[in-house]
Amino acid sequence: xxxxxxxxxxxxxxxxxxxxxxxxxxxxxxxxxxxxxxxxxxxxxxxxxxxxxxxxxxxxxxxxxxxxxxxxxxxxxxxxxxxxxxxxxxxxxxxxxxxxxxxxxxxxxxxxxxxxxxxxxxxxxxxxxxxxxxxxxxxxxxxxxxxxxxxxxxxxxxxxxxxxxxxxxxxxxxxxxxxxxxxxxxxxxxxxxxxxxxxxxxxxxxxxxxxxxxxxxxxxxxxxxxxxxxxxxxxxxxxxxxxxxxxxxxxxxxxxxxxxxxxxxxxxxxxxxxxxxxxxxxxxxxxxxxxxxxxxxxxxxxxxxxxxxxxxxxxxxxxxxxxxxxxxxxxxxxxxxxxxxxxxxxxxxxxxxxxxxxxxxxxxxxxxxxxxxxxxxxxxxxxxxxxxxxxxxxxxxxxxxxxxxxxxxxxxxxxxxxxxxxxxxxxxxxxxxxxxxxxxxxxxxxxxxxxxxxxxxxxxxx
Numbered sequence: 459x460x461x462x463x464x465x466x467x468x469x470x471x472x473x474x475x476x477x478x479x480x481x482x483x484x485x486x487x488x489x490x491x492x493x494x495x496x497x498x499x500x501x502x503x504x505x506x507x508x509x510x511x512x513x514x515x516x517x518x519x520x521x522x523x524x525x526x527x528x529x530x531x532x533x534x535x536x537x538x539x540x541x542x543x544x545x546x547x548x549x550x551x552x553x554x555x556x557x558x559x560x561x562x563x564x565x566x567x568x569x570x571x572x573x574x575x576x577x578x579x580x581x582x583x584x585x586x587x588x589x590x591x592x593x594x595x596x597x598x599x600x601x602x603x604x605x606x607x608x609x610x611x612x613x614x615x616x617x618x619x620x621x622x623x624x625x626x627x628x629x630x631x632x633x634x635x636x637x638x639x640x641x642x643x644x645x646x647x648x649x650x651x652x653x654x655x656x657x658x659x660x661x662x663x664x665x666x667x668x669x670x671x672x673x674x675x676x677x678x679x680x681x682x683x684x685x686x687x688x689x690x691x692x693x694x695x696x697x698x699x700x701x702x703x704x705x706x707x708x709x710x711x712x713x714x715x716x717x718x719x720x721x722x723x724x725x726x727x728x729x730x731x732x733x734x735x736x737x738x739x740x741x742x743x744x745x746x747x748x749x750x751x752x753x754x755x756x757x758x759x760x761x762x763x764x765x766x767x768x769x770x771x772x773x774x775x776x777x778x779x780x781x782x783x784x785x786x787x788x789x790x791x792x793x794x795x796x797x798x799x800x801x802x803x804x805x806x807x808x809x810x811x812x813x814x815x816x817x818x819x820x821x822x823x824x825x826x827x828x829x830x831x832x833x834x835x836x837x838x839x840x841x842x843x844x845x846x847x848x849x850x851x852x853x854x855x856x857x858x859x860x861x862x863x864x865x866x867x868x869x870x871x872x873x874x875x876x877x878x879x880x881x882x883x884x885x886x887x888x889x890x891x892x893x894x895x896x897x898x899x900x901x902x903x904x905x906x907x908x909x910x911x912x913x914x915x916x917x918x919x920x
Contacts, residue, residue, distance in 0.1 A: 459523045460485040460497075466519050470667055471512075479508055486533055488524075495524065496545070498533040505532050506848045509548065510887050516548075546850075580641060580649045582684075583900070586634035592759055594752030597628060600743040604632050608639035611647075611682055611714045616741040618705075618715035622722050623745030626785035629718040632745065633684050636716060640682050647681040653896075654690040658697045659889055665696075674700065678707045682714040689719050692728040702733050709736070748784055753777035756784060760791045768794070772810045779814050789914020790814065792907055827865045827879045834861045837912050846881035859891035860909065866892050868913075 464483075468476045484498040499505045508516070520528050530548035588608075593601055600621055607616055619636075621629050634651060641649045652660075664673035677683065683704075691697050708715055719726070722744070723737045748756065754777045761768050780786045793813045798805050835842045838857045845858040858880060865876045866888060877883035899906040 460488075460495075463519045463523050466522065467512075467515060470515060472666075479504060479512065492529070493527050494529045494531055495520065496531045496533060498535070498543070500535050502534050502848075505534050505546065506850065509850060510883070511890065513548065514890070514893075580637065581651045582637045582641065582649065583634050583651075584638055586631045587638050588635045590759065590763075591628065591631050591635050592752065592755045594748060594755060596746035596748050596752055597632070600632060600745050603741065603743055604636045605639070607714070607716075608636045609643070611640045611644070612712055614712065617709065617712075618717055618737065618740040620717045620719065620723065620737050620740060620742045621745060622719045622742065624747055625720060627745045627747055628784050629720075629745055630686055631784075633686060633716050633718050637682060637684050640714070644681075648679060649682040649684075650680050651684040651686070653686045654688045655889075655892070656896075657685060657701070658691065658694060659893070661697050661700055670700070674704060677704045680708065680713065682716070683708060684716040684718075686718045687720070688717050689721060689726065692726060695730070698730045698733055702730065702736070705733070705736050715740075748787075750777050753780065753787060756787050757791065760788065766791075766795065766805065768805045769807075772805060772807055775807065775810055776814070785910075786914060789910045792910050793914050796911065825868050827861075827869060827871065827876060830864045830868070831861050831880065833912055833915050834864065837908070837915075848881075859895050860912070862888045862891040863895040864909075864912065 464480060467480055471480075482500050482504060486496040486498050488495050499508070516530065520530065531545055532548070533543050533545050535543050588601070588605060591597075591601060603616060603619065604621075607613075607619055621632060623629055637649050637651050640647065661670070661673060664670040685701075691701070705715060717737065722742060723729075723734050726734060726737075754773060757768075757773050757777060760766075761773070776787070776790055780790055790813060794805050794809065797803070797809060797813060803809060831842055831845065834857050835845065838853055838860075840853050840857045844851075844854045845861060847854070849855075861880050862876055862883075865871065865880065866873060869876070871879075873885035873888040877885050877888045880888075895909070899909060
C-alpha cells in the first residue's frame with residue numbers, strides 16, 4: 459500500500475520534487491489496530507518541509523489507500539553519526555478523514571479528490587442568509603435584486619450580477635444569501651461558491667498536473683457559479699483567460715453567474731478587456747458603507763442573536779464610532795462579549811470605550827505585516843520569534859498560519875513577500891496556510907471568533 463501511495467504521489471508532483479523529498483522516505487511499519495503508519499525520514503529538515511508543503515497531498519493519498527482515521531508518524535534521524543532518531547506525529551490538524559457526504563450539493567473537487575468517489579459540497583456558508591442580511595439605505599437596491607435573482611435564477615435578466623463595494627460592506631454575505639436561497643429552492647442544481655484565490659490555486663494545480671481540461675470541464679457543469687473577490691485576478695493573465703472560456707460557456711447555456719469585487723469594472727485596470735466587457739453586460743450593483751442607522755440595526759440584530767444586554771446609549775456610541783465595516787461591528791460585539799465574560803462586568807459605556815480604544819486605530823497609517831504578527835502573537839500568547847522558526851508546535855503553527863492569512867487579506871503585499879516576512883517561507887507555504895485557515899474557519903466557530911477578534915483589534919484601512 460505504501461508503494462502504491464508513492465506511485466500516486468509521483469504522478470501528482472514533478473519528478474524533481476519527488477526525487478528530492480519522497481525517494482528518501484523509508485516505510486517502517488503499519489499497525490492496523492492502532493491505525494498508525496510509521497515512516498523514516500533522513501532529517502528534521504525533510505520532515506518539516508513535507509509537513510509545510512505536501513501534507514494535503516499525503517492526506518488524500520493515504521486516505522485513498524489506507525482509509526479514514528490513519529495517524530501518520532515520522533521516525534526522524536537526528537544524529538546520523540550515532541544513528542539517533544526521534545518519533546514525531548504529523549500535525550493533528552492534518553489527520554486523514556473521510557470527506558463529508560452531503561446529498562444534492564456540489565463543490566469543485568481537488569485534482570486528487572477526483573480519484574475518490576464522493577459527494578461534493580457547494581461551499582456556501584448557510585449562516586449567511588437574507589434573514590440576517592439587515593436592510594438599509596446603503597444596501598437596499600442590491601439586496602432587492604439579489605432576492606429577485608434567488609427566486610428566479612435562470613431568467614435571462616441581470617446575468618451576470620456584478621456586486622462591488624469596499625471591504626466589510628457585506629458583499630460575501632449577499633452573494634452567499636443568493637446561493638443559499640437558490641439551493642433551497644432548486645436542490646437538484648449545481649451551485650458553487652468559490653473565492654477568486656481558490657479558483658486560481660485550483661487552476662494552477664491543474665496546469666502543474668496536466669489536468670486543466672478536466673478543471674475547465676468541471677466548471678462548465680455548474681448551474682450557478684458565485685466567485686468572490688475577483689479583484690485578486692488583476693494581472694493574472696492565464697487565470698483570466700481560463701475564466702473567460704468558462705464564463706462564455708455558462709452564459710451561452712443560460713447558467714447564472716454572480717461576481718463580487720471591491721471595485722466596479724471600470725476601475726479594474728489590469729483585467730482583460732474582453733472579460734470586462736462580459737462583466738458589464740449584466741447588472742452592476744454597488745454596496746455602500748453602512749450608515750449610522752444601519753449600524754444600529756445590525757448591532758441590535760447581533761445583540762438579540764447572542765442574548766446580550768447592551769444599553770441603547772452604548773449601541774449608539776458603537777454605531778457612531780465604527781461605521782466603515784459590518785465586519786468591524788461583528789468584531790466589536792464579540793470583543794464586548796469576551797471582555798464581559800472574562801471580567802464578569804456588565805457591558806456599559808466604560809467597557810465599550812475600553813474595547814473601542816483597542817478596536818479603532820487612531821492614526822491613518824497602513825496596516826503592516828509586523829502589526830499583524832504583533833497582534834496575532836499577543837492574542838495566541840506566543841513569541842514573535844517563535845513563529846519565525848521551523849517549530850511544528852500547534853500553537854506556533856496556528857499563529858504562523860493566521861499571520862499569513864491576515865497579511866494576505868489586509869495588505870497589498872504579494873505572497874512571496876509575505877512568506878519572507880513571516881519566517882522566510884516561500885509563496886506556496888503562504889497559499890497553503892491561507893487555505894488551512896479558511897477551511898478551519900468554516901468548520902470551527904470558535905476559531906472564526908478568534909480571527910474576528912484579532913481583526914477587530916485594528917481599524918483596518920479600506
